Amino acid sequence: MSTPDLVADAVVKRFADHLAVDTLSFAVQRGSFFSILGPSGCGKTTLLRMIAGFIAPDSGDIAIGGNSMRGVAPNRRPVNMVFQQLALFPMMSVGENVAFGLARRGTGRAERVRRSEQMLERVGLGGASGKRVDELSGGQRQRVAIARSLVLEPTLLLLDEPLGALDLKLREHMKIELKQLQAAFGTTFVYITHDQSEALVLSDHVGVMSHGRFEQLGTPQDLYYRPQTPFVAGFVGANNRILGRAGNSQGAVVEVATADGWLVRAQRRGAISEGDAVEAFVRPEAASLGRNLAELPPGQPPHSGEVQSVLFDGANSAVLLRESVTRSEFRIALPQTGQFSDLKPQEKVVFSFDPQRAVCFPARRDGA
Amino acid sequence: MTAISPSEAKWHARLLLWLLLAPALLWLGALIVLPHVDLAILSFRERIGPRHYVASLAQYKTFFTEPLYWHVFVRTALLSVIATLLTLLIAFPIAWIIAKLARGRAGSLLFVVCLIPFWVSETVRTLGWMILLRESGVLPALLVKLGITAVPVELLYRDSTLLVGLVYSSLLFMVVPLVSSLESLDNALIEAAYDLGASGFSILRSIVIPHAAPGITAGCIIVFMLTLGNYLTPNMLGGKNSQWFTEQIYTQFITRFNWEQGAAFGFLLLVLSTGLVILGLRLSGQRFGEVMRT
Numbered sequence: 001m002s003t004p005d006l007v008a009d010a011v012v013k014r015f016a017d018h019l020a021v022d023t024l025s026f027a028v029q030r031g032s033f034f035s036i037l038g039p040s041g042c043g044k045t046t047l048l049r050m051i052a053g054f055i056a057p058d059s060g061d062i063a064i065g066g067n068s069m070r071g072v073a074p075n076r077r078p079v080n081m082v083f084q085q086l087a088l089f090p091m092m093s094v095g096e097n098v099a100f101g102l103a104r105r106g107t108g109r110a111e112r113v114r115r116s117e118q119m120l121e122r123v124g125l126g127g128a129s130g131k132r133v134d135e136l137s138g139g140q141r142q143r144v145a146i147a148r149s150l151v152l153e154p155t156l157l158l159l160d161e162p163l164g165a166l167d168l169k170l171r172e173h174m175k176i177e178l179k180q181l182q183a184a185f186g187t188t189f190v191y192i193t194h195d196q197s198e199a200l201v202l203s204d205h206v207g208v209m210s211h212g213r214f215e216q217l218g219t220p221q222d223l224y225y226r227p228q229t230p231f232v233a234g235f236v237g238a239n240n241r242i243l244g245r246a247g248n249s250q251g252a253v254v255e256v257a258t259a260d261g262w263l264v265r266a267q268r269r270g271a272i273s274e275g276d277a278v279e280a281f282v283r284p285e286a287a288s289l290g291r292n293l294a295e296l297p298p299g300q301p302p303h304s305g306e307v308q309s310v311l312f313d314g315a316n317s318a319v320l321l322r323e324s325v326t327r328s329e330f331r332i333a334l335p336q337t338g339q340f341s342d343l344k345p346q347e348k349v350v351f352s353f354d355p356q357r358a359v360c361f362p363a364r365r366d367g368a
Numbered sequence: 369m370t371a372i373s374p375s376e377a378k379w380h381a382r383l384l385l386w387l388l389l390a391p392a393l394l395w396l397g398a399l400i401v402l403p404h405v406d407l408a409i410l411s412f413r414e415r416i417g418p419r420h421y422v423a424s425l426a427q428y429k430t431f432f433t434e435p436l437y438w439h440v441f442v443r444t445a446l447l448s449v450i451a452t453l454l455t456l457l458i459a460f461p462i463a464w465i466i467a468k469l470a471r472g473r474a475g476s477l478l479f480v481v482c483l484i485p486f487w488v489s490e491t492v493r494t495l496g497w498m499i500l501l502r503e504s505g506v507l508p509a510l511l512v513k514l515g516i517t518a519v520p521v522e523l524l525y526r527d528s529t530l531l532v533g534l535v536y537s538s539l540l541f542m543v544v545p546l547v548s549s550l551e552s553l554d555n556a557l558i559e560a561a562y563d564l565g566a567s568g569f570s571i572l573r574s575i576v577i578p579h580a581a582p583g584i585t586a587g588c589i590i591v592f593m594l595t596l597g598n599y600l601t602p603n604m605l606g607g608k609n610s611q612w613f614t615e616q617i618y619t620q621f622i623t624r625f626n627w628e629q630g631a632a633f634g635f636l637l638l639v640l641s642t643g644l645v646i647l648g649l650r651l652s653g654q655r656f657g658e659v660m661r662t
Binding site for chain 1: 574
């Protein structure tokens with residue numbers, strides 16, 4: 001196996017009394033798309049800036065392509081970055097922007113022009129090199145920013161929420177384009193985002209970050225289907241959260257009783273003994289909906305509720321219920337069959353879910 | 369209540385516009401245009417007897433035939449250009465610190481420090497330099513004490529002293545436009561250039577200076593105009609023989625009572641400053657409208 005392109009070894013960064021990055025270690029394999037996913041303020045930008053070299057870690061080491069980056073200035077690192085606001089140079093043409101890094105390396109003019117034209121061609125902007133930056137659309141600027149970095153053939157391309165400034169439609173489009181670009185170039189991408197959908201769609205591996213640490217590091221499927229912490233369960237994908245106390249357990253399945261006395265069952269994660277405060281999570285698509293008990297899959301404990309609103313969104317349609325006992329919200333994905341297209345608010349319905357597909361964690365101390 | 373017709377409303381709006389413009393127009397007309405028209409007329413006539421004048425180009429001819437006049441003229445222009453460039457070199461790092469390095473209150477504090485000298489009148493400030501630099505002054509005494517010179521040297525009345533005074537009195541007018549143009553430079557651009565392999569010098573050359581060019585040009589124009597038209601500093605620090613062109617104008621008007629010659633010199637100075645500003649704009653590839661927006 002080849003050496004990983006990026007290795008972080010016990011990296012720590014502290015700002016005044018705030019621990020931004022807390023003893024973080026991870027490795028990113030060559031040619032993979034790695035995302036760091038987390039809410040704002042979780043330390044992901046600090047981590048990215050340490051990889052780029054704009055700030056130095058307090059302790060620990062970052063190695064890129066097998067070489068320690070301690071004391072190496074940003075302009076000497078085999079790393080390039082696509083900035084959040086892209087930071088294209090407005091005083092230069094598109095071609096000059098792409099050739100900027102080559103010029104700094106002392107590449108000859110003819111070679112510079114040839115390679116930047118070729119790179120623009122590859123990102124679908126052939127013939128745009130004479131244009132001014134402000135003549136381009138948002139998506140085109142995005143591609144120039146990526147071309148400007150990739151033309152230098154970096155070991156690692158860092159992307160700092162580059163899709164944040166785009167509108168929704170373009171963002172969806174650029175997501176696909178980014179993934180295809182990464183596959184075509186084979187460069188290792190390190191991508192930071194707070195948008196879980198971007199991270200899931202794009203990445204080979206995702207590190208979910210909170211308070212300067214990785215809560216979980218794994219494939220998008222791992223994070224979605226096998227969350228290891230309540231933070232990951234709540235942050236990645238939609239989830240119904242049920243707070244309660246643990247009752248008796250049968251094997252891996254534990255019974256959870258809410259303060260109002262609603263009983264649900266879920267798979268146990270971590271050490272839980274009877275009476276502990278717990279939080280359980282049920283995915284909207286893991287639950288089945290029915291107008292009567294006969295419509296529910298056999299063998300699953302039934303629950304009942306009242307329709308609060310129907311959220312029609314094509315393939316992502318869902319219904320928001322109020323559970324009968326607790327009056328708390330519960331979201332269920334609607335099947336594609338159109339079976340429940342005539343559902344009305346206030347209608348009484350029943351639902352159930354497989355306890356194996358629900359997870360239960362010891363409650364977090366801060367109660368967040 | 370009677371409704372106002374659209375034509376009446378339009379007329380009201382126009383009246384209001386003129387009323388608002390009136391002070392500026394009065395100022396321009398009474399203090400700039402009228403005196404200059406008068407000076408222009410003065411400069412194109414010649415006194416041939418008591419209260420007897422004829423139109424002529426004699427005043428301008430004198431300027432070109434008398435070497436002293438155009439020698440002073442060229443010298444003034446050259447020293448003003450040097451003073452402007454020196455001011456730019458000194459002001460740029462100051463502006464950079466205020467705009468980019470100092471955070472929050474420190475930036476405002478530095479700005480105030482640049483401003484404070486201007487609370488004192490220019491005459492007093494220049495006298496301060498004289499106290500420091502004259503033969504019996506602070507600096508020559510210090511030099512003797514340190515054993516650098518055997519006897520106190522006169523530091524006044526030299527061209528270098530003159531330049532020091534000119535740079536000092538115009539520093540703020542360079543710092544202000546530079547700070548505003550550097551503040552508008554997105555730090556991400558600097559970081560991006562750094563990330564793409566640029567060194568400090570090439571970031572300055574390819575990112576910072578092109579971005580700040582309108583501010584640099586604006587500052588240079590203001591400082592150049594102020595320096596060229598400065599009377600007090602050359603007179604006090606350069607002495608009576610400093611040969612600054614404004615002194616020549618003063619002499620013609622006040623000492624020689626030759627208003628015609630003074631008016632011609634005034635116009636020549638105006639032409640010189642305009643010409644050099646246009647040349648500067650051409651050389652730096654800037655447009656006047658863009659520069660004045662900073």
